[in-house]
Amino acid sequence: MTTIHTRIQDAVIPDDDDVVLAVDRVSKKFCRDLHRSLLYGVQDITSDLLGGRRHTEKLRSGEFWALNNVSFQLRRGEALGLVGANGAGKSTLLRIISGLIKPDTGSVMVEGRVAPLIALGAGFNPILTGRENIYANMSILGLSTREIKRRFDDVVDFAEIWDAIDAPVQSYSSGMAARLGFACAVHIEPDVLLIDEVLSVGDVKFKVKCHQRLGQLRENGTAFVLVSHNPHSVLNVCNTSVYLAKGRLLAAGETESIIRQYEEDLCLSGTEMATGRLVLPAKPPGESTGVDITALCFKDEQGDLLTAPATGEPAFLSIECNVCEPVEAANVSCQITALAGEYDKVLYLTTASDNEFIHLPSGHVEIQMQMPYLGLKPGVYSAKISVRQGVRSFDIVKSFRFTVKASKNVSRCLFYQPRSWKTIHHSASFKSH
Template identity: 70%
Template sequence: MTTELSDREITVEPEDSEVVISVERLSKKFCRNLRRSLLYGVQDITTELLGRKRTSTRLRSQEFWALKNVSFQLRRGEALGLVGSNGAGKSTLLRIISGLINPDTGSVKIRGRLAPLIALGAGFNPILTGRENIYANMSILGLSTKEIKAKFDEVVDFAEIWDAIDAPVQNYSSGMAARLGFACAVHTDPDILLIDEVLAVGDIKFKMKCHRKLAKLRENGTAFVLVSHNSHSILNICNTAIYLAKGQLITSGETEAVVRKYEEDLCLSGMEKATGPLILPKKSPEESFGLDIISVCFKDEQGNILDTPMSGEPTSLCVECFAHKYIDNANVGILVTSLSGESDRVLYLTSASDNEILTIAPGSTEIQIQMPYCCLIPGVYSAKIYIRSGVCSFDIVESFRFTVQADKTISRCLFYQPRTWKVIKK
């Protein structure tokens, strides 16, 4: 497959026979204004008809880079995940690889049969039946009528639509159309399979079937490019990944490291990183109720202040206070809320519920909540901290904001689970 373009070309046959996709310095720009976009299109066509070379490396008014200088390679049998927020350029990249749109600069080299599955029911004619669409769709993907007949029953069995196979596709639900589209694509024996979010539809049983089929295809040498906002799908299927943000390639490599970087950026997006201790102003005697919280911070095992605690590492949450009197049976409470997602409560601890009787003498005191491991995943959090005795409340910190980081792979987790492993022979 070779497609000639104005400033570059898509060719086949990468030098390494194991490389099935080679993308080099790929860039694509779009225009935000429809009328101006049409004008630019006419200008570009006119320039090409006159035999001139149009400039594709600079932006014109209201244009932006959907992709900018993206490079990677995909080898036979590999599964590559594309992660990034909406508008990162993931679907644009898949559409360029599949040949639906042309890039402005760079090169794409394809080796082998490619099956794109980048939209629900893409390529289906709504007024045709499921049976007719199977023949039409699979013939477009490169199969002969004889080959389609041989695979027909297997496709319909996989899609589980025998009852509706002779009904128009326009009467199918989105899940039925997705199942049929996936079944057609994976039964063409592709060398490369492009998948864009279609694994997000269907019930759990069908999703498990899809994952088993993908694993079998990969064992036979099929390479995948998978786009999904579900990190678990990327982690379970892909051995390598690419992280895109605003058309730029941020990082690539081993899947768990790339997903961890993406999730950390996603958690911190739109908010300032909270670091260091919280120092509170001194209260006047008239303002105090007998005990004042002076500062809140995290410390390591050596007593050093931590700017940011680390997931899975020992840490202590330290609440320094000044008591004006002797306080017996003090109760310290901590309510931790995640600011990275939907402001969900993630942790609530009180000394009273742990049957800890705290006694605070007059003067300065530091109350430590010692944690053998920080169980929070990377993100930004807010802690509400109070000290009371019975119904008497002494002081409260409404929001101690802090950031948790990680140097371990915990992308599949909601929290870090302390654990030990043993092998016991019986």
């Protein structure tokens, strides 16, 4: 089955038979003012009814480009990642591909059946039962009644809702509705699957089942478009990626290089990254608690400033302080959070947990956390630094943003693992057990 929607102007039809999705010069504009948006909608409908020509390529007062001249192709069995900050146009692009909205210029060609996993269970009627919603939902996605009957048991088995299949969906928990929505979408065996952050819902068991099913679909030739703010998910799933920013396509290509560019752009928006050193303003008289953090940075083994430390290379975190009076048994803590993905806490280190309470003499003091190698994978991070003594808190810096760059091929790993390789020669009489 071939579905071609929203063919506008002179679209380019790909010659490659393996291409299942072709997005050609697609643009979409919106208006932030509700009343003006309604007026423009009436004008556009009137123009269509009278056979007039819309000037879709031009912005009217109050409008902005949510997408602007975006093009790419997706082949059978490929997985494409869409990355970018909030408001980049990722969800708008998925809605256009799925046919929910039309672009103002350009075209989208889809070869086969599309299944959007954009909001699991969002299309269910809460008054209807799970059984009735399966038939309604899967028929909308393109299946005949005979095909739905043939796959019905598999859908309910996957969703694990036999006990509630004849109860109204409004009585389902959010997890049950999510499982049912995912089961309906993946069991139509689509040619193109659109996934927008939905894999972050559900319990661990459900997530494992989802990934296993997606793997089976891809082996059978289903192509994926994945939107996720978790770079590790995109790296593990997608061969190639597209980087969007404010509606424009900034870069497209191999996923690892696209993710690296995206994360470095995120970090460079911080002013402290211009020099790699965060200098904190002096505290007004009377606000000091005795120890004030004045600067944060990374240094190499020679004591030179590191603008961005590298995975697997030596890095010394430098914490400069002004100390009014000597402090015995100070406890310095460092909590590191990944800014990409779900803002996961990846490291929490303290001198107390290492049984190394620090003596701080009066004057200007530099505290170093010396790492013989940096175990963080390439990405963008924020460090929260504090200096305490028992229950007393001297000073705290809530966010020191920094980028970890790649010096080795570890972008697909969760962390850098130090290692060595060795060959052991066993005698002929050696037997393995």
